[in-house]
Structure formats: structure tokens, C-alpha cells
Amino acid sequence: MQAPEFPPERSPNPGRRRLLRPDLAARAGGGYWLLGERLARWAGLVLTLSAFMSWYAGSDDGPTIAVIGWHVGVLGKLVFAVGLAVLALWGLREAGFELPAAVPESLVLIALGSLATTFVLIRLLSVPDEFFPYTGRGVGIWISLLASVAVIVAGLLEASEEL
Numbered sequence: 755m756q757a758p759e760f761p762p763e764r765s766p767n768p769g770r771r772r773l774l775r776p777d778l779a780a781r782a783g784g785g786y787w788l789l790g791e792r793l794a795r796w797a798g799l800v801l802t803l804s805a806f807m808s809w810y811a812g813s814d815d816g817p818t819i820a821v822i823g824w825h826v827g828v829l830g831k832l833v834f835a836v837g838l839a840v841l842a843l844w845g846l847r848e849a850g851f852e853l854p855a856a857v858p859e860s861l862v863l864i865a866l867g868s869l870a871t872t873f874v875l876i877r878l879l880s881v882p883d884e885f886f887p888y889t890g891r892g893v894g895i896w897i898s899l900l901a902s903v904a905v906i907v908a909g910l911l912e913a914s915e916e917l
Contacts, residue, residue, distance in 0.1 A: 790911030791844070794863055797904035798840030801870060804901055805834035807894025810881060820892055827882065829873045833898055836870040840905055860916060863909030870902035 808820035809830070823830035843862060853859055878895055881888065 788915075790860070790863075790908045790913075790915055791847075793904060793911060794840060794908035795844050797867075797901045797908055798837050798844065800837075801898060801901040801905065802834055802837030802841060804894050804898040805830055805837070807897060808892030809877065809895040809898070810888045811890060811892040812888035821888075823877075823894055823898060826877055829877050833870055833873050833902070836866050836873070836905075837901070840866055858913070858916065860909045860913035863912060864906055865909075867902055867905030867907075867909055870905060871899065874898045874902055 805823040807822060809823045809826055810821040811818060813819065823833060840863065843859065843866075847859070853862065874895065878891065878899065881891075
């Protein structure tokens with residue numbers, strides 16, 4: 755008995771999902787493949803959420819107060835926007851949209867991470883006077899710095915995967 759032949763347009767398993775990105779099927783094995791993509795996704799999420807964490811904390815003869823990143827001015831909002839841009843880049847890629855070949859995604863991630871790192875370092879070194887008295891920096895600004903550096907690392911990992 756011969757095995758049935760299927761036409762090229764029909765699959766032997768019609769209930770099976772099609773991949774949006776067929777190149778992932780070849781790279782979906784274990785190891786370090788897709789590490790840059792995973793790191794970019796998580797770092798973008800943490801960077802976005804870090805704008806709502808305490809960047810400065812202190813007390814002055816009363817309860818301890820904290821100032822979240824959203825309230826430190828335009829730079830806190832820009833850190834949030836950069837985190838959203840990293841997440842949007844991942845979401846568009848998963849939806850099937852690709853950047854032009856002249857603009858590699860790894861370069862865009864490195865640029866966004868560098869921009870976020872610059873914004874966080876400005877706020878880390880230069881505390882606005884309106885938030886005085888503060889006794890120190892909160893944990894949120896350190897998380898923002900770590901997440902922005904992780905976006906740069908994710909871009910570098912994706913660049914190494916492209917080679």
C-alpha cells in the first residue's frame with residue numbers, strides 16, 4: 755500500500771498552526787539562540803515599569819517619601835517611552851513586520867538602550883532641587899539603569915546572532 759500524496763498547497767495536518775516567522779522554526783532549538791530577543795523583551799518590560807518605581811527617597815522630620823520616575827520630569831517620561839519602543843519593536847516583529855535590511859534591529863536596540871542609559875544617568879547624577887530633601891536614590895533608578903544596559907546587551911547579542 756502506498757502512502758497518500760498531498761497536494762503542495764495542503765498540509766497533512768490542517769489543524770496545525772502556521773508560524774508567523776518561519777525562521778524561528780530553524781532557530782527554536784536550545785542553547786543561546788533567541789537569547790537576545792528574550793532579553794530585549796524582558797528588559798523593555800522592566801524599563802517601562804521602572805518609570806513607576808521610586809527613583810528618589812528621603813525623609814525630613816516625618817514619613818519617608820518617594821518620588822517615582824514619572825514625576826522627575828521629561829526624562830522619566832522619556833525612559834518610559836523608550837521602554838515602550840522596545841516592546842513595540844518586539845510586538846511588530848512577532849506580528850510579522852520587519853525593519854528594512856538597511857536598518858538592522860540590533861542597531862535599533864543598541865540605540866534605544868544607549869538613549870535610555872543616558873537619560874537615567876542624567877537623573878542619577880543630577881537630582882532636581884525640587885525633590886530636596888532626599889536622603890538617597892531609590893531602588894527604581896538602579897533598576898532603570900540595569901534594564902537600559904540590558905537593552906544594549908540584548909542588541910549586542912542579536913548582532914552576534916546575525917553574524
